[in-house]
Amino acid sequence: MKPLSIGLVGAGAIGRMHADVIAGSGFAEIVAVADPTEAGRLYCLERGLPWCSSHHALLEAGGVEALIIATPNQSHLEIGLAAIAHGVPALIEKPVAVTVAEGEELSAASAKAGVPILVGHHRRHNPIIAKARELVGQGALGRLTNATVLYTFFKHDAYFDLAWRREPGGGPILINLIHEIDLIRFVCGEVAAVQAVTSGRVRGLPVEDTAAVLLELENGALVTVSLSDTAVTPWSWDLVSGELPNYPWQEKPVNSHFISGTEGSLALPSLDHWRYDGEKSWFAPITQEAIPIERQSPYIRQLRHLFDVVRHGVRPLIDAADATRTLKVTLAVQDAARQRQRLEMQFG
Ligand SMILES: NC(=O)c1ccc[n+]([C@@H]2O[C@H](COP(=O)([O-])OP(=O)(O)OC[C@H]3O[C@@H](n4cnc5c(N)ncnc54)[C@H](O)[C@@H]3O)[C@@H](O)[C@H]2O)c1
Secondary structure: OOOOOEEEOOOOOHHHHHHHHHHOOOOOOEEEEEEOOOHHHHHHHHHHHOOOOOOOHHHHHOOOOOOEEEOHHHHHHHHHHHHHHOOOOOEEEOOOOOOOOHHHHHHHHHHHHOOOEEEEOHHHHHHHHHHHHHHHHHOOOOOEEEEEEEEEEEHHHHHOOOOHHHHOOOOOOHHHHHHHHHHHHHOOOOOEEEEEEOOOOOOOOOOOOOOEEEEEEEOOEEEEEEEEEEEOOOOOOHOOOOOOOOOOOOOOOOOOOEEEEEEEEEEEEEOOOOOOOOOOOOOOOOOOOOOOOOOOOOOHHHHHHHHHHHHOOOOOOOOOHHHHHHHHHHHHHHHHHOOOOOOOOOOO
16 A cells, blocks of 8 residues: 655644654655744754745645645645645644634635545544544433533743743633534534633733633533643643643543533543443442543544545545634634623534
């Protein structure tokens, strides 16, 4: 089998991680890297990868079956549209774009040209998340009542040396919460309305450091997300799922997600399933069963999925339209906090 020929645009933090995943995959290879910086050129030199000064040069050279776009959010629209114009399917890192209008433009262009776009909401490719979605979909929890998500962690002080991270828009709502919004939409259902309260009192910066978010789902379930980037806790998916090597994995199992229904509940990432085997009553003993799962890197599974999208015409697990809905809900959380109002979601 000939490896999938990939052009990588952006050789920063996540771009290099993609390059490592590709190098170890055995079914894909990087044929060129576009990054205009000297650091990008040197990286290519060290790794023996052909370097291009821009995505235009990379696409013009031809020979790529897929693009991975791992550049700052503001450039996703332009580079995504260029890939589509060249008929090259792309994996665009999350968020799909900066605004809903931009996401919709990408989605429309992809549909019109028949060129698929996969968006890098990598958690959807985690076998734990896939299993949770399957169990909820099969009704293993009965009718969903509520879910509690803890996304609390501590960002080191130097993180805030970059000015944009101290200003509104650079905080944990747009940078981090978007992962939870996508996970909830994927596992529990579509969001119907949002409310939120934010605080920046601990760090005292213009950007929020903490938020309490309430999501009403179309199926009636209520979801709360407790978010903070200034709290010393292990209770965040990044720290407890073992997805990325740069976050040390907890030795003791710790859960961050609790999904409840009328017939049972599920804790993640342990996949502990709680239910009554006999009488359903808070006075009866409740059964705990850990559902076995084979752990696998969501990034390698995402790459395999990209292969299947390109070579076998499989529909992207999350396309530009779907990712735009995730972006829309995330932006609505920020607006709801600013306006101190409950905002209903309208999806076109
Ligand atoms: N899915 C995930 O787990 C995950 C994790 C981190 C970041 N991200 C997303 O990945 C994207 C990149 O984030 P990062 O942390 O790697 O940023 P980064 O700043 O570390 O890297 C961005 C790279 O893109 C290059 N670049 C900028 N403009 C370019 C252009 N027009 N053409 C080619 N290269 C260009 C920069 O020189 C830099 O090397 C963002 O959208 C971010 O939200 C996703």
